Amino acid sequence: MADFSLNEDQLQIQKWVHDFAENVIRPAGHEWDEREEFPYPIVQQAAEIGLYGWEFLMSTFSDPTGLTLPVCIEEIFWGDAGIGMAIMGSALAAAGISGNGTPEQVMEWVPQCYGDAKDIKLGAFCVSEPDAGSDVSSLRTRAVYDEANDEWVLNGTKAWITNGGIADVHVVVAAVDPELKGRGQASFIVPPGTKGLSQGQKYMKHGIKASHTAEVVLDDVRVPGSCLLGGKEKLDAKLARARERGTSGEKQPAMATFEATRPSVGAQALGIARAAYEYSLDYAKERKAFGKPIIQHQAIAFKLANMATEIDAARLLIWRAAWLARNGGFTHGEGSMSKYKASEVAVRVTEDAIQILGGYGYTREYPVERWHRDAKIHTIFEGTSEIQQLVIARAISGMRIE
Numbered sequence: 179m180a181d182f183s184l185n186e187d188q189l190q191i192q193k194w195v196h197d198f199a200e201n202v203i204r205p206a207g208h209e210w211d212e213r214e215e216f217p218y219p220i221v222q223q224a225a226e227i228g229l230y231g232w233e234f235l236m237s238t239f240s241d242p243t244g245l246t247l248p249v250c251i252e253e254i255f256w257g258d259a260g261i262g263m264a265i266m267g268s269a270l271a272a273a274g275i276s277g278n279g280t281p282e283q284v285m286e287w288v289p290q291c292y293g294d295a296k297d298i299k300l301g302a303f304c305v306s307e308p309d310a311g312s313d314v315s316s317l318r319t320r321a322v323y324d325e326a327n328d329e330w331v332l333n334g335t336k337a338w339i340t341n342g343g344i345a346d347v348h349v350v351v352a353a354v355d356p357e358l359k360g361r362g363q364a365s366f367i368v369p370p371g372t373k374g375l376s377q378g379q380k381y382m383k384h385g386i387k388a389s390h391t392a393e394v395v396l397d398d399v400r401v402p403g404s405c406l407l408g409g410k411e412k413l414d415a416k417l418a419r420a421r422e423r424g425t426s427g428e429k430q431p432a433m434a435t436f437e438a439t440r441p442s443v444g445a446q447a448l449g450i451a452r453a454a455y456e457y458s459l460d461y462a463k464e465r466k467a468f469g470k471p472i473i474q475h476q477a478i479a480f481k482l483a484n485m486a487t488e489i490d491a492a493r494l495l496i497w498r499a500a501w502l503a504r505n506g507g508f509t510h511g512e513g514s515m516s517k518y519k520a521s522e523v524a525v526r527v528t529e530d531a532i533q534i535l536g537g538y539g540y541t542r543e544y545p546v547e548r549w550h551r552d553a554k555i556h557t558i559f560e561g562t563s564e565i566q567q568l569v570i571a572r573a574i575s576g577m578r579i580e
């Protein structure tokens with residue numbers, strides 16, 4: 179049975195991450211949002227204290243309650259979401275490797291997504307394409323096996339990739355047999371310095387501007403056979419089953435990764451929502467209008483009451499999903515519910531925070547407008563809100579819903 183009281187270790191880690199978020203991340207948020215550049219010095223500092231690193235990530239993966247990771251992510255994103263994404267971006271690549279690779283591949287490549295405190299490295303998880311975002315079954319990037327050299331040749335263009343082009347390790351999902359749609363896809367490691375991989379355009383974004391997002395162009399990229407995650411034997415067996423039955427019932431590699439990371443993405447949104455709620459609560463107690471603090475006007479007080487309630491509801495869904503992910507798995511779309519609820523709550527709460535701050539809230543001198551911009555991405559990436567609703571609807575009905 180789930181127990182949502184944090185143990186001593188978790189409380190200590192939460193405080194440790196919160197202190198870093200408060201003293202290092204939060205004060206740097208405005209500057210890196212304005213610069214719209216990857217905040218290397220801050221990620222470096224996170225690596226120095228052990229917050230950016232594969233050992234830290236793996237230690238949270240092995241927590242039997244599943245709660246440590248969302249608890250830490252909430253604190254990081256409470257500090258700042260753009261810098262938070264810069265710190266967490268490599269985790270998606272690590273999750274793609276852990277979810278699809280052999281134990282040897284995990285041990286070889288996950289540490290290379292992080293490097294060490296002296297020399298930090300980055301990972302990128304490359305699925306989306308200009309014509310395939312939600313519809314990941316339609317990827318055009320092709321992977322062709324060159325048997326004579328035991329190499330895979332990758333060609334295609336990936337769109338909106340976090341750390342795309344600046345990463346050391348790119349994990350690329352590509353079609354091996356496009357006719358089999360999602361079931362004909364596989365994930366590949368593109369090692370650092372591989373010829374043919376380049377960065378296309380860097381996107382200028384609405385929010386999370388400190389996080390680098392770019393196209394990744396794959397032009398006759400050759401990787402050794404050992405870079406196929408899971409290995410050739412497993413892939414051949416999967417393709418054979420899919421060809422025989424038309425549908426193998428197996429998940430696409432990208433979808434499996436996204437499902438596992440949904441509570442974490444919810445926790446990101448939750449951190450932003452909590453930051454905006456706390457800030458506007460303090461403000462409402464101080465700011466006076468018509469002779470009294472604005473919180474004593476019921477319209478503002480009720481807004482804050484709703485914000486607090488929605489944030490708690492989102493956190494409970496996230497913690498339930500994170501716990502289930504380690505203890506039996508999802509049965510009716512609980513992972514999607516957590517991401518869907520938290521991201522919608524974050525957008526609404528940050529908008530309410532702007533409203534509570536009035537004119538000040540609309541200016542870049544106060545952080546709430548940035549938090550509102552940062553919150554919005556959470557209803558879009560790693561499965562839009564509509565896609566989460568689809569997943570939940572299919573899970574509760576057991577029926578195909580388009």
Ligand SMILES: Cc1cc2nc3c(=O)[nH]c(=O)nc-3n(C[C@H](O)[C@H](O)[C@H](O)COP(=O)(O)OP(=O)(O)OC[C@H]3O[C@@H](n4cnc5c(N)ncnc54)[C@H](O)[C@@H]3O)c2cc1C
Nearest residue numbers: 303304305306311312338339340391558559560561562564
């Ligand atoms: C800042 C940022 C970072 C990103 N990082 C990464 C990354 O690291 N790796 C990666 O692979 N991708 C990444 N992405 C891509 C992201 O996952 C996609 O943008 C997202 O999945 C949506 O795909 P799309 O943009 O093609 O929208 P579309 O799929 O074209 O959707 C457009 C609209 O149609 C709706 N829609 C589509 N299909 C349906 C349906 N069946 N039913 C109902 N509504 C539907 C959507 O909900 C949405 O509202 C990132 C994107 C951004 C903006």
